[in-house]
Amino acid sequence: MPEPSTTPPDDLSFEKRWFRHGILSGLPLAAPGLPFGFVVGFLVDETASINNLAGWASGFIVFAGSSQLAAVELLADDASALVVIFTVFLINSRHIMYSAAMNPRLTGAPTWFRVLGSYLLIDQAFALAENQPEDMALRDRIWSFLGTGATFWVIWIAAVTLGVVVGNVIPEEWSLTFSVPILFMGLMVLSIKNQPGVIAAIIGGCVAYVTRDFPQGTGLLLAIACGVTGGTLAETRLESAEETAETT
Amino acid sequence: MRIWLIFIGCGLVTYFSRGSFILFGDRVKLPETIQRSLAYVAPATFAAIMVPAVLGNEGLASLVPPTPEVGAILIAALAVWKTRNMAIALAIGMVSLWLLQWLGL
Structure with missing residues (x-):
């Protein structure tokens, strides 16, 4: 990690070292976006009811991989506009929780960053930001976030473009899209900071498996809710157990 | 045209999910317990x-x-x-x- 900025807190001007740090730490997390975006691209190309230009543009209009995949699949099945948009909302509503969790770390951030940052707050950007120290200078936080966001954006758009243009040319046996579950496994491990975190992950994973056939991503939401509740309860119990141990 | 509108709708619900708290800045404060559970x-x-x-x-x-x-x-x-x-x-x-x-x- 680069040295922290020593400028006054209200100086948020471009900070090259942290921007570069954001790019470098974002690259490995963005790599699975290549095969994933490629798949979204060639599915757009193969789906007759989606014109290629609109499908390609959805890469930066929506900028959210798993929900784009769901939208394309639904449109291929002639789903209604409302069903598509609602499904995308349900799949992406986890970002409401990311937004809430991130907000205290952005105290004092200017409007331009909040407007742009909202667009770039994807899973990996959230995971990276969560792992940064809480006392990090706002200037460094903002520019590393933007470096990471720019990296994801470029890689995602390039991958979707490639998929739309060249079509399905990567043999499925290469299983390149398996890098996506590996990515999420990695993000999970890095995000676990204590025992309750382990419990949140176990409950989230198990509930998601049991509810995998629930319609429109509702299973995912239920799984997150159960995992978060489980983690919080575990934390409370652990704390009260420690207090009892201290008093006795 | 319909496809474009659908994708724009998808983009809007996604953007405002991500911005739900960040966009409102320091004005929104969640209760301590909820903030911790996040x-x-x-x-x-x-x-x-x-x-x-x-x-x-x-x-x-x-x-x-x-x-x-x-x-x-x-x-x-x-x-x-x-x-x-x-x-x-x-x-x-x-x-x-x-x-x-x-x-x-």
């Missing part, structure tokens, strides 16, 4: 996305005996836990997957 959003969400993707259509049957996917994800988990480095974990995970598939395990 620390568990990341592990719960990432696990919930990953588990069904790894188990696939075979479900629990892919655990015993483990499929190449299950084997590779466990090796990748160990790699990221030990190194805290996603690039290494990705490389090790993908190579393990190819090896396990090739060995027919």
